[in-house]
Amino acid sequence: MPRLLEPGDPAPLFVVPTPQRPDFRFDTVAGRYVVLSFFGSAGDAQSARLLSAIAAEVGPFNDGHAAFFGVSQDKNDAQPGRLPTRVPGLRHFYDFDSKISTSYGADQRKVSYVLSPGLRVLARFPIEDGAEHAKMLAEFVSRLPPLTRLGTTTPGAPVLVVPYLFEPHFCRALIDYYKEVGGKESGFMQSLPDGRTAAAVDHAHKRRKDATIEDDELRQGMKARIEQRLVPEIKKVFQFNATRIERYIVACYDSGEGGYFRAHRDNTTKGTAHRRFAVTINLNADEFEGGELRFPEYDRHSYKAPTGGAVVFSCSLLHEALPVTKGTRYCTLPFLYDEEGAKIREQNLSYFADDDLRSQLERNLLEKGAKRGAKPVLSKSTNEGTG
Template sequence: MRATAFSVGEPAPWFYCRTQLRERFCFDTVAGRYVVISFLGSAADPASIKVLEGVRAHRQRFDDDQVCFFGVSVDPEDEKLKRVKDSIPGMRFIWDFDRSVSALYDTLQLDGSIRPMTYVLDPALRVMAIVPIEEPVDNHVPSLMRFLDRLPALAPQHVATPHAPVLVVPRIFEPALCKALINYYDERGGEESGFMVERSGKTVQVADHSHKQRRDCMIEDKALSKACSLRITNRLVPEIHKAFQFNATRMERYLVACYNSEEGGHFRPHRDNTTKGTAHRRFAISLFLNSGEYEGGFLHFPEFGKVLYSAPVGGAVVFSCSLLHEATPVTKGRRYMFLPFLYDEAAGVIREENLPFLES
């Protein structure tokens, strides 16, 4: 299944549309399952006919529980075709006769024609793959099915247990970027990382290995910093706004951290905004660069029980800087992290006002 770099990892656009059963269908209400959305142009096109035949041959896959399918048509004549009918659960068609949805998904070409395309979205309606419908068309649906086969099954409904108010978002950085950040750290090495405290009215950095053992490397490469910034802005900031109604506009520090088991890497419970020099921080990001290559090294929020948090490679755990949290000891290997803070314009004013309290 070939996926392009364009928009992968980003939120898919929401829209209202007309379907066979609803005059005004709210697309974002389908979240909670994997979504396949195919922009077919006209269902009378030979390529579209083959795609629809292939999808119907795998009809059992589209059950609305794990996966659902949407076919997008711009041809008013398709409403008359028997093969272009909703089949609930799992299969629906969108009437995009004004081409507005097609334009949102970048399938509308300058001449008004449609570039046939299939998107796969995750349960949070973030783009997982974008695959053109092109020759040989016969390969399109089998490739799609293989991609769906590799996706983890969604857990059944269950009663929630106490947990921290954190957001876990996969696929913020692609594996290649994670590897580039680790290589950058390894080539330059890390410096001992302290933590901020208040002393005599000043915010100062101190070191105490019983409280924190970590080494950090600031990213000075502009291209690498820009790559990180773009992905945080396009892939993570919209999820933070959706979950917490917070519009992050600024990011503090481009830093790769390493918790090394040979040094007893850890960070005891702390909060990230308890000094004048850190009071502007609103949300912390713990972005995991090499999950699965070490043991231990979880995030823990003591105020909310014993639950331990992590994320897959390139995934992030986002939480309020006012929450008590710790990085549990890494017991084997090295845990590499990208660790910025987010804040907004109002917090930026606070940061400027508190600069005199930072020890120079």
């Protein structure tokens, strides 16, 4: 029998169907305390009491301090009304093949885990009396430190802030370019059930418009500044030699639309697996409110680069662009990778569901293949993006 997880163990991550969607990514719930309760079946009397008690009172399970996720192994629980759900705070996962339960040592056990905001095990409790179990969980989670205090003992997200990357006149030139050509709806990349990568638009997840920079002078200006001023800093801090740039865009988050990008990672699909570092360069930091970056796995602090400055971070970090509450935020959002990443990108071209996009990327790789070397290479790409 697989072992139960112990306090301090990292929680196994998974992609799972829920009553609302077929491919929920569990890693995106980081940033709050999480209860993951393996109750087996809502048809079980004690499990039914547990879920009923959690549903009856919000308590600490409000999605801000904590969230409760039940894990069902019973296909009958897919019937409408079988699982009590409450938003915010109470949701469920379908684990009908028991893969998730097995990875947590809970295939033949009923147990609840309490996880940290960074998705590590804080505590484990067996489920015996359902009502008492719900009460004990609520009391335990309520006593955990407020998330705003975690930063007093946590050094913060591992990000690099680099000011003075773009001069004010160059920032203004990029903004003027966007205003001249206009932006188009910016989607994001998602994995289809067959493993292919496809573009999607969901305003509950992201509201942003982008303009691809076709002007060669602006593209070369971006390339030169990133190469001369940012790449050496990344090499010094992260010991990574970026040789390639993906994506030349000006992005626009408009407060009229509440522009935002919910928590996500930038390298989770076959089409984006080559990405190594995300770069957020603000072009008009003094002209908008909100719009900061936040890394919920680490703390509730937010990061906002000054005009012409950049926030740089690993593409594997969970991050979100908070809503712009006043004004309009303009920024440019390249990704950086290296020659090893270029090989991964080329190998994964066949996974793009969009034939036109795949053909465009193939042409790009053919055109730029001869230029592989120490310097960043111009490259167009997909539009899943950082904040």
